[in-house]
Amino acid sequence: MFADLWIDEFRVPPGKKFKLKNYDPGWTGGKEFADLGKHAAKERAEAILAERVKELTDAQELLYADNRYAVLVVLQAMDAAGKDGTIKHVMSGLNPAGCQVFSFKQPSAEELDHTFLWRLARCLPERGRIGIFNRSQYEDVLVVKVHPEYLPTGRLPTGKVNDKFWAARYEDINAFERHLVRNGTVVLKFFLNVSKKEQKKRLLARLDDPAKHWKFEAGDLAERARWGEYMKAYEDAISATSTEWAPWYVIPADAKWITHAVVAAILAKTINELDLRFPVLSSQDEAALVAARKNLEGKSDSPQFGEPGT
Numbered sequence: 001m002f003a004d005l006w007i008d009e010f011r012v013p014p015g016k017k018f019k020l021k022n023y024d025p026g027w028t029g030g031k032e033f034a035d036l037g038k039h040a041a042k043e044r045a046e047a048i049l050a051e052r053v054k055e056l057t058d059a060q061e062l063l064y065a066d067n068r069y070a071v072l073v074v075l076q077a078m079d080a081a082g083k084d085g086t087i088k089h090v091m092s093g094l095n096p097a098g099c100q101v102f103s104f105k106q107p108s109a110e111e112l113d114h115t116f117l118w119r120l121a122r123c124l125p126e127r128g129r130i131g132i133f134n135r136s137q138y139e140d141v142l143v144v145k146v147h148p149e150y151l152p153t154g155r156l157p158t159g160k161v162n163d164k165f166w167a168a169r170y171e172d173i174n175a176f177e178r179h180l181v182r183n184g185t186v187v188l189k190f191f192l193n194v195s196k197k198e199q200k201k202r203l204l205a206r207l208d209d210p211a212k213h214w215k216f217e218a219g220d221l222a223e224r225a226r227w228g229e230y231m232k233a234y235e236d237a238i239s240a241t242s243t244e245w246a247p248w249y250v251i252p253a254d255a256k257w258i259t260h261a262v263v264a265a266i267l268a269k270t271i272n273e274l275d276l277r278f279p280v281l282s283s284q285d286e287a288a289l290v291a292a293r294k295n296l297e298g299k300s301d302s303p304q305f306g307e308p309g310t
């Protein structure tokens with residue numbers, strides 16, 4: 001019930017101008033949670049997270065056995081919005097063999113020598129797997145839009161870097177994602193929507209706690225100073241790329257427990273809505289299993305070295 005509510009609440013409808021001001025970073029469960037009080041609400045969200053993680057564990061096993069679909073989870077956010085924590089919590093119940101996480105940072109010289117989608121295409125999840133992109137193809141229309149100086153302009157055939165240039169990138173991303181979806185990769189995109197105020201609190205907490213000093217990066221302050229430009233870039237990108245086939249979800253990120261529970265709920269529900277099934281064995285395969293049992297239980301199974309008879 002909560003999952004359904006959350007999915008509708010946070011999915012960005014395709015084809016409309018998306019306005020960040022309509023999505024509250026501080027949302028903590030709406031009316032149903034408000035009546036519980038803060039402590040009980042947190043406990044409830046943690047219980048939901050535990051339920052969803054369990055549901056995800058089962059869904060992942062089926063995804064793996066079915067082996068037709070892959071799931072790609074795209075995580076985008078400002079610094080300290082909680083991408084790492086979300087990955088850690090949401091994936092806590094998953095089998096690591098069926099799960100891959102890739103982090104995309106400043107592109108290497110080799111990556112810049114290719115089109116901007118190249119490095120992403122090399123990291124896509126295989127069938128049966130869940131792949132997580134910690135930052136993604138969207139950096140190329142977010143950080144690069146705020147810092148056009150990062151573009152390898154000398155080596156791009158494009159003329160001016162203007163609205164048309166960015167519109168072409170959105171179009172390329174949409175086509176790339178459409179290709180993935182048509183071929184069995186489900187694409188889910190999450191923007192962890194943290195407020196500027198909460199980011200300040202978290203950055204200060206990193207300075208206050210010596211154990212967190214390693215997490216503090218002075219460069220994050222320079223990006224924080226350009227908050228407005230980033231929000232505008234997010235609005236433009238999400239408006240242009242929340243599609244029927246690959247929707248964006250804008251997740252409240254000022255309270256970490258809500259972020260984790262909402263992401264887990266959406267992920268579990270999406271996987272459960274696929275027509276997944278365990279492979280059905282043919283009669284020959286079933287007969288082979290009976291023969292295998294006979295073999296293992298019968299005399300023909302050779303003893304281990306060192307056992308009597310070897």
Ligand code: ATP
Pocket residue numbers: 079080084104105106107134135139140143144150217
């Ligand atoms: P954390 O700070 O929690 O470790 P992070 O995702 O911020 O995680 P960093 O190594 O701090 O990781 O930062 C990676 C940086 O790389 C970000 O500032 C991001 O905007 C930048 N980046 C990612 N992709 C591109 C790109 N295509 N072009 C330029 N910069 C990029």
Ligand code: MG
Pocket residue numbers: 079217220
């Ligand atoms: Mg960082």
